[in-house]
Amino acid sequence: MWSTGLTVRCTLALTGFIAAVFASPWVVLIVMGLLALRWRAWEVLVIGLWMDFLWLPGAFFSSLPLFTFAAIALVWGFEPLRREFLTP
Amino acid sequence: MKNLYQQNKSRRRLLVATVFVIAVFVADTLSGGSARAFARAGAAYMWATGASAGETVFDSGFFSTRRALEKENKSLREELTQLQTRVAVFDILKSENESLRLLTRFTERERGITAPIISSFRSSPYGTFLIGAGSEDGIRAGNLVMAGDPQFGGFVIGRVENTDARISLVKAVFAPNETTDAVISGISVMLLGRGGGQARAEAPRDAEIKTGDAVFSPLMGGKAIGVVGGVEVDKGDASERVYVMVPFSLTSRFVYIIGE
Structure with missing residues (x-):
């Protein structure tokens, strides 16, 4: 039941969550991209939201929540590619 | 059939x-940012x-002990580790003390409070960082955040954007793509933030x-x-x-917050 793919997915998701606090935003973006490219990863949305909750200044929509938008764009933007090539 | 079911799921x-x-x-917007807090x-x-x-x-001396293995015998290594640990602790205390002592000079000039920085400067894509003081400590959105050498008046490095009970989010003056009105040698310019305590302007x-x-x-109280x-x-x-920078490394442990 527990596969290597799932381990990699969990590791990437955990890396994303931790990197949001400790690392450069590029690390988070790359992790989100990798997750969204390979899986229908709902955690990408949560990581994007977590990033904006932590760092976005002002009230919401006074500045654009870029990471949440990026997460939505990534998970749905890669969907045709995933469906065609990657999803079994 | 099963695959199709899994895909749909x-x-x-x-x-x-x-x-x-x-x-x-x-929900967060309606609740005034409780999820963000x-x-x-x-x-x-x-x-x-x-x-x-x-x-x-790092204070355990583990890494220094590994390096010392190549050069010194066991007893010297242990002694070295002990001394290094003491020095490391001393350095930490010294830097903390120095940082706090510098900030006390601000209090002679401005009314405000000292707060620790509790996040990384480089993690935020929006040029923000967290400080360990909030509305319960009298911090309000719009308060100025200062750091640097108070002998020269210190520098405003940011402005409080959001306050929770014990934590506040500060936006750096030179946050990426943030514009700020400024005066250099009597000439008004518009600074464009580049992050990392740097900005650029045309004069x-x-x-x-x-x-x-x-x-x-x-916009920063003329500071x-x-x-x-x-x-x-x-x-x-x-x-x-014109390239503008904050003349010290943004790695201080404490900042000073004053009203505008």
């Missing part, structure tokens, strides 16, 4: 997650735990701006926000490019 899960994220957004408290806890774990590992070619000039901002790090003039250009 995972797509449905993704759709539910998307709706959930939007719902959390709306919760997330920031969690991040502050993670940061404190990480910093404490890092200090424990008239004949402006007498030189490296080291102080940069003030009327200094940086110094000129360099001036560049291209042939044929009507303007010169």
Whole structure:
């Protein structure tokens, strides 16, 4: 039941969550991209939201929540590619 | 058939997650940022735990002991480790003490409070960082955040954007793509933040701006926000490019918060 793919997915998701606090935003973006490219990863949305909750200044929509938008764009933007090539 | 079922199931899960994220957004906005406060408290806890774990590992002398194995015998190594640990602890205390002593000079000039920085400067894509003081400590949105050497008046490095009970989010003056009105040698310019305590501006070619000039901002209570790090003039250009920076490393442990 527990596969290597799932381990990699969990590791990437955990890396994303931790990197949001400790690392450069590029690390988070790359992790989100990798997750969204390979899986229908709902955690990408949560990581994007977590990033904006932590760092976005002002009230919401006074500045654009870029990471949440990026997460939505990534998970749905890669969907045709995933469906065609990657999803079994 | 099974694959199709699994695909539909995972797509449905993704759709539910998307709706959930939007719902959390709306709920957070309606509740005045309670979800954000919760997330920031969690991040502050993670940061404190990480910093404490890092200090424990490096102060333990483990890495220095490994290096010393190549050169010294066991007894000398142990002694060295002990001394290094003491020095490391001393350095930490000294730096903390120095940082706090510098900040006490601010209190002689301005009314405000000292707060610790509880997040990384480089993690935020929006040029923000967290400080360990909030509305319960009298911090309000719009308060100015100062650091640097108070002997020279200190520098405004940011402005409080959001306050929770014990944590506040500060936006750096030189946050990426953030514009700020500033005055350099009597000339008004518009600074464009580049992150990492740096900004850039265009000034008239004949402006007498030189490296080291102080940069003030009327939007920051007329206080200094940086110094000129360099001036560049291209042939044929009507303007010169002025590079502005914060004249100290943004790694201080404490900042001073004052009203505008």
